[in-house]
Structure formats: C-alpha cells, structure tokens
Amino acid sequence: RKEVEQDPGPFNVPEGATVAFNCTYSNSASQSFFWYRQDCRKEPKLLMSVYSSGNEDGRFTAQLNRASQYISLLIRDSKLSDSATYLCVVILSGAGSYQLTFGKGTKLSVIP
Amino acid sequence: SQTIHQWPATLVQPVGSPLSLECTVEGTSNPNLYWYRQAAGRGLQLLFYSVGIGQISSEVPQNLSASRPQDRQFILSSKKLLLSDSGFYLCAWRAFRTETYLNYGYTFGSGTRLTVV
Numbered sequence: 001r002k003e004v005e006q007d008p009g010p011f012n013v014p015e016g017a018t019v020a021f022n023c024t025y026s027n028s029a030s031q032s033f034f035w036y037r038q039d040c041r042k043e044p045k046l047l048m049s050v051y052s053s054g055n056e057d058g059r060f061t062a063q064l065n066r067a068s069q070y071i072s073l074l075i076r077d078s079k080l081s082d083s084a085t086y087l088c089v090v091i092l093s094g095a096g097s098y099q100l101t102f103g104k105g106t107k108l109s110v111i112p
Numbered sequence: 113s114q115t116i117h118q119w120p121a122t123l124v125q126p127v128g129s130p131l132s133l134e135c136t137v138e139g140t141s142n143p144n145l146y147w148y149r150q151a152a153g154r155g156l157q158l159l160f161y162s163v164g165i166g167q168i169s170s171e172v173p174q175n176l177s178a179s180r181p182q183d184r185q186f187i188l189s190s191k192k193l194l195l196s197d198s199g200f201y202l203c204a205w206r207a208f209r210t211e212t213y214l215n216y217g218y219t220f221g222s223g224t225r226l227t228v229v
Contacts, residue, residue: 034217043202043220044156087156089217100218104155 003027006088006103014111017078021106023088024070032091033064035073037084038105044087047073078110114139118203118221125228131176131190133224135203138184143205145186146218147178150200162186198228 006023013019025033033050048055050062050071061074075082088103115138125131137143147159158171160178168178175194179187186203203221 032217036217041200041225043223045220046217049217100158102156 003092003101004088004090004103006086006106008104008106010107010109012109012111013078015078015080017110018074018076019078019108020072020074021086021088021108022070022072023103023106024068025088025090026069027090027092028066028069030069030090030092033062033071034089034100035060035062035071036087036089036102038087039084044102047086075108078108080110080112083108083110114205114219116203116205116219116221118224120224121222122225123227125193125226127195127228128192131188131193131197131226133188133201133203133226135186135188135221136184137186137205140205141183143184145180146204146206147186147188148202148204148220150202152199156202160188193228195228198226200225 004023004025011019035047035050036044037047038044048057048060048062050064052064054063059076063072071088073086085105085107087105089100091100116135118135142164144161144163146161148156149159150156159176160168160170162168162180165180165183168180175192176188176190188201190197201224204218206218
C-alpha cells in the first residue's frame with residue numbers, strides 16, 4: 001500500500017463550482033499534514049497546513065480524519081486561477097529529519 | 113525574509129556527462145536542506161537531505177551524490193548521467209525549529225528541469 005494516495009483526476013469543474021479532494025495515508029503515526037499546490041512546470045508551494053480541528057483559509061477548507069486516515073481539501077467558488085495540481089503531504093512519525101512524503105497529486109482544471 | 117535559489121533552471125546533458133546543481137538559501141541559518149526529484153507523471157521523490165555542513169543522508173541508492181560545503185549551500189552531483197536521471201530537480205529547506213516545520217512545511221526552490229539525451 002502506498003504511503004500517501006490521491007485520486008490523480010483530472011477534475012474538470014466549471015467556474016464557481018465547489019470541488020473536494022481526498023487523500024489517504026497509511027501510517028497511523030503520521031504527525032503533520034499539508035496541502036501544496038503545483039502549477040504546471042513549477043515548484044510546489046504550500047497552500048495550507050491541516051490541523052486536527054480543521055481549518056479554513058478563504059475559499060479553502062482542510063479537514064483531517066485521523067480515525068479513517070484521510071485528509072480533504074474543499075475549494076468553494078472555484079476560480080480559473082485555481083487550476084493546478086494539488087499535492088497531499090504527510091510528515092511521518094520517526095522519519096529522522098522529518099522529511100515530507102508526497103502524494104502524486106490531483107489535477108484540477110477550472111473551466112470558464 | 114528567507115529565500116532559496118536554485119540554478120540552472122533548465123539543463124540538457126548527454127548521457128555519461130557530469131552534473132552539478134546548486135542550491136543556496138538566504139535569510140536563515142542552520143536550515144535542513146533537501147533534494148527532491150519529480151519524474152514525468154510521477155510524484156516527488158526524496159533523494160538526499162542534510163541537517164548540517166558535511167552531513168548528508170541518502171534516501172535512494174543511485175548514481176547521484178550530494179554535498180553541503182557551507183551552511184546554506186547544497187549541491188547535487190553525478191559523475192555520469194543516465195537517461196533515467198531526467199526529471200525536475202527541486203531543492204527545499206525548512207527551518208530548524210521544530211514548531212516551524214510542523215506548522216509551515218517546506219519551501220522549494222524554482223527547480224531545475226534536467227533532460228538527459
């Protein structure tokens with residue numbers, strides 16, 4: 001089983017739609033969780049951390065479900081500029097220098 | 113503020129040639145530094161990480177090596193490139209303070225797109 005799994009998509013949604021991505025992780029001792037955004041041929045950039053109680057940043061809402069070992073990202077009122085690949089990232093417990101483990105990403109295309 | 117620089121942005125190298133990619137960080141001291149590779153259609157793969165000068169840990173055995181000659185400099189090298197070394201190479205750093213990384217993740221450089229021909 002892969003450590004971090006995501007649906008690769010693509011998710012094609014119209015502007016203004018609400019879209020949700022899920023990500024599952026295999027190690028129950030995982031400590032920290034993030035969503036990164038990667039534009040085509042660019043480096044990943046931190047979108048938001050994911051906190052146990054859930055957190056919101058504008059149109060973006062992240063949730064963590066430790067019991068089921070998944071995290072989610074909800075994007076409301078999608079914009080054309082939201083088109084990108086969204087990477088789920090997990091820090092595994094006992095991973096030495098705390099390196100991140102990345103999912104392969106979910107591609108989102110917001111259509112006019 | 114902290115910034116991370118990576119160069120070159122693109123590189124085309126023949127099979128068997130050497131490689132040297134450089135990454136430097138500004139505005140912080142004693143960062144943890146990382147090299148990742150992203151092959152076409154695949155996820156990010158951790159290659160090396162370093163917690164200090166001269167300290168290198170390898171995650172994947174291959175013909176690449178890394179060095180950290182200065183606190184804020186991280187170099188990825190190869191003596192002889194293979195076709196399979198093609199990919200998008202990313203340097204990343206995180207602050208040493210535990211609470212910072214737990215909340216804020218990593219910052220990546222802009223990457224080097226390497227094509228081995």
